[in-house]
Amino acid sequence: MTAGGNEDEAPRKRGRPKVSSDDDKRANIVENARRIFVRNGYAASTTAVVATEAGVSKQTLYKLFESKEELFAAVVGAHRRMMLDLPREAEAISIAQSLEQIFMIDIDEETDADRAGLLQLVFREAPQFPELIEILHREGVLASRRELSAWLDERRAEGRIRIEDSASGARMLMDMIFGGMGPPEGRAQAWQGREERLAHLRRCIAIFCAGVDAR
Incomplete structure (x- = not known):
């Protein structure tokens, strides 16, 4: 037992904050993209706006979705559960x-x-x-x-x-x-x-x- 300490007290662990998985990031991006597409229209919506509102970098977005068309396909796939x-x-x-x-x-x-x-x-x-x-x-x-x-x-x-x-x-x-x-x-x-x-x-x-x- 150390001076002034308690032998039953577990040491405080420090570590990196929990990082969201690619699945979590993907779901977040898709939901934000759905709202943006509906609000702005397909033509006026950009991947840059989606990335900003989803709170991710464009690099992260393009890692998960190669194009706006692929992102829209993911939005339609998620929207299927609404139907x-x-x-x-x-x-x-x-x-x-x-x-x-x-x-x-x-x-x-x-x-x-x-x-x-x-x-x-x-x-x-x-x-x-x-x-x-x-x-x-x-x-x-x-x-x-x-x-x-x-x-x-x-x-x-x-x-x-x-x-x-x-x-x-x-x-x-x-x-x-x-x-x-x-x-x-x-x-x-x-x-x-x-x-x-x-x-x-x-x-x-x-x-x-x-x-x-x-x-």
């Missing part, structure tokens, strides 16, 4: 209830407007940047359809639904639900009110579930 809540664990609720949650049909108007913002951006700037449509299709629509098809396959394996072609079923569901929600722009004109829209979407889900009922 479909997948993948998800098996749950003890009805297929219809699961689909309502997967498509998040009951979200508030502010969140719905937030997730529609990126789609509005793509459709608005596609004439100038046609690659945005291709990215949205590849990283958004097709990837979402694969995830939903896999979810349907899992429910079929459990014996809860009867479906011959899960990929076709996933496409059918997405056409029904996203088409039923109305266009990203002008949704207020497509429906008289939120409750009317919700009732329609629940009817769409009910019709699908009746068609694939395993009983």
